[in-house]
Amino acid sequence: MAGAIIGRMTSSRLLTAYQSAGDQPFPPEWWFVPARLPHKTVVGTGPDTTILLTGWEVWPDSLSIRLSVFRRQAHESRGGGPDGLRFTVLLADGHRAGTLDPDQWSTSGHETAQPSLRLLGGTGGLFHYGIKLHLSQLPPEGPLTLITEWPAQAVPETLTEFDGTALRVAAEEAVEVWPDLPPPYEQQNRGWMTMGPSEIMAQPQHVFFSEPQHPQSVQRDRPDWDYMGSEGWKDPEVVRARLAAGADPDDPDARPLHRAAAVGSPEVVRELERVVTNVDRTDDEGVTALWEAVCHGAEENAAVLLAAGADAWTARIGRWSPGRLALTTRLAPLFGDAVMASSQLTDAELAAFRAADAQAAVFGEGLNTEGISVAFVSGVDATEAIRRLEADPYPTGSEEYDPFDDWDHSSRVVGVTAVPGGCVLLQPTFYGLSTDSCLTAVTTGGGRAYGVYFNPKGGTFGTLATDGQVRRREEIGLPPDEQSPEGFWTHRFWLWDAEERLWNASKLAYACDQAGLAISDSRAVNGSPDVWAELHEDSVLLTD
Known part of the structure; x- marks a missing residue:
């Protein structure tokens, strides 16, 4: 193996062997190439099932195992649950690890001496499954035994022995592409979430027809x-x-x-x-x-x-008619009956529309809201909000925190910005600031807060709390009906005019208004906060 040809490169940069560093709960796929060893061995059989080990990927400190499951016929029950397919490895030093073991990494949050075996993913179908397992540590020298069992498909416990020494030697062929760089989680780079190869592949040209087909x-x-x-x-x-x-x-x-x-x-x-x-x-x-x-x-x-001859002035939902709606839009000149128009909207209503539009304009059109949660808080200053959350502010002058570089930790970190009359709390990658526990905590002792969460799976959800009590929960941004609060009309959740609507900015404006705030700077939502504060690891606010 050590003398195998890796490949010819057109660049002068050389791939170098990587030195072992310890436990790897996940394969280091970002800048490493594993040693790939093909291997076809049956490791379990049943009346209608055959399970094969099809190859190994040997990383500097860990091992990935590829398996294929073939089924003779499709079944309504696919054999999951407690009687489903399970794997265990026995190592020469006496350690064992199995797919039914608790996830030690996620529960402890740090490396452990005990190796773990986890399912990384694969493919599925009626007659064939591809499975990829990952052993977090390289096997020691000596035998490595794979135990396969699937009670639901009558696959009995089957032991298959492999040469752990040969796999360990193969790790010397794993290569590191960028040996001069620290691990990516230590870098201050955004963009861990990607859409896959389509981001970088040249796309075929689309054919446009000159005539409608x-x-x-x-x-x-x-x-x-x-x-x-x-x-x-x-x-x-x-x-x-x-x-x-x-x-x-x-x-x-x-x-x-x-x-x-x-x-x-x-x-x-x-x-x-x-x-x-x-x-x-x-x-x-x-x-x-x-x-x-x-x-x-x-x-x-x-x-x-x-x-x-369409009727412009008969009310259709509540007191709203088509003409009454139009008077707040660029279509107002079409509805030229001055007498009717003058009786439709009061000065106070017109002022509320203007204020709503002005607040939405502060947040702007280019706002990225996917996955964020924001809490607008009135009657509570930034220092008091941090105290009520029992959070610890990051030291002044410390390195700027970047939530996009620390996804797992981001649920505990809150951006806090002082605004006239209160403060704004922000979590760019987590829903925590829309939860009951957070909003009641920050308003206990007085204050008013409206938390909003832009769910990337769909929908925008808001919660109002005052004086430590949740008063209302709602989905916002939908066209209003007769039961909708007045703010749904004022903040134009009915307006789908692409030339006028500020979309998510109008939802933030509504949330800001519900909290009793008026903000003149979008930095609290769309920029760097005054301070980052961290919730305690055992905070009750993380259990909602």
């Missing part, structure tokens, strides 16, 4: 409104063809005029308003096509509907 993209001769897509609602020829084929312009489920008013072209809206029974027909939410046009900022579509 209607037969391929939108079917014209359907007697319904299915599969229209955005292209169909913009093309009057498609709409005419659907109507001629028997599509119902008053279809209560498809709501063709509503959809066209929101995302279609003025020509399509005009085509449909001529044939619908009632241009002011309401949908299940109680709103009209004109309402949809206003909410989506579709100025030309709204003009077509108004010319067709």
Whole structure:
């Protein structure tokens, strides 16, 4: 092995052998190339199952094991749970490690003398599974025994012995690509989360057609409104063809005029308003096509509907009518009835809209909110908030903390920034500041706090707490209904106009307003906080 050819490189940089450093609970894949040893050996069999070891990846201080599981036929029960597939390794020095052992690394938070065996991942299917295990330490010289068992598939306990000495020798062929660099977790670099090879691969050129391909993209001769897509609602020829084929312009489920008013072209809206029974027909939410046009900022579509006699001033949800909504947008000039317009919004309401828009503008359009949690706190200054959280501020002048370089630790670290009337708390990669425990802790003894979490899996969730008590939980950013608080209307959660809406900035503005704050600088959310503070490892705030 030691004399094997690694490969020819066009660069003058040489790969160098890596020196052993101890326990590796995960393979150091970032800047290392393991020694790869193919090996095909059956390590377990049952009536309908065969398990093979297919190769080893030998790292400087650890060992990855690749296995394949083949099944004769698919089963409804895949054999998981307590009777599922399990592996154990016995080492020559008497140590053992198994896939059913507790995760010592995650529970202790540091290296242990005992090796661990964990499932790293693999592939799955009805008839074949690929499995990758990782042994956190190189086996000592002598035999290495793999024990395989799968009670649910009648695979009995099977012992297979390998040469641990040969595997240990192979570790000398593991190479380090950048021997002059510290480990990545010691560097101050962002960007650990990646999208895989697609980030760096050159992409094939897309083919664009100069003419619309209607037969391929939108079917014209359907007697319904299915599969229209955005292209169909913009093309009057498609709409005419659907109507001629028997599509119902008053279809209560498809709501063709509503959809066209929101995302279609003025020509399509005009085509449909001529044939619908009632241009002011309401949908299940109680709103009209004109309402949809206003909410989506579709100025030309709204003009077509108004010319067709659409009712602008009848309230549709609560006290809100299409015209009343429009008076707060760039579509206001379309609704030229000065008498009606003057009676729709009070000076106080107009001032609230202006304040909401101004606060959203502070946070800005380019705001990155994915995965962050923010708590706006009034009546509590920054020092007192840190005390109530029982956190320890980082020393003044210490090296700037970067949560993107310390994902696991980031759940315990909170950014704190003083603002007029209170403070703002920030966690860039964790949801903790929207939890009941955090918000009640920071308001116990007085104060008001609104915590908001932008869930990367979907939805934005807010919680209001005052004087140590949670008062309300809600999902924010959704179109409001009659039960929605006034702030949903004021902060424009109904407005889908791409030219006007500040999207997530409006959600932050709402949260700020609910806490009773007004902020003139986005740094508290979109910059470096005044200070980072760390919760104690056993803090009750981490258990919510």
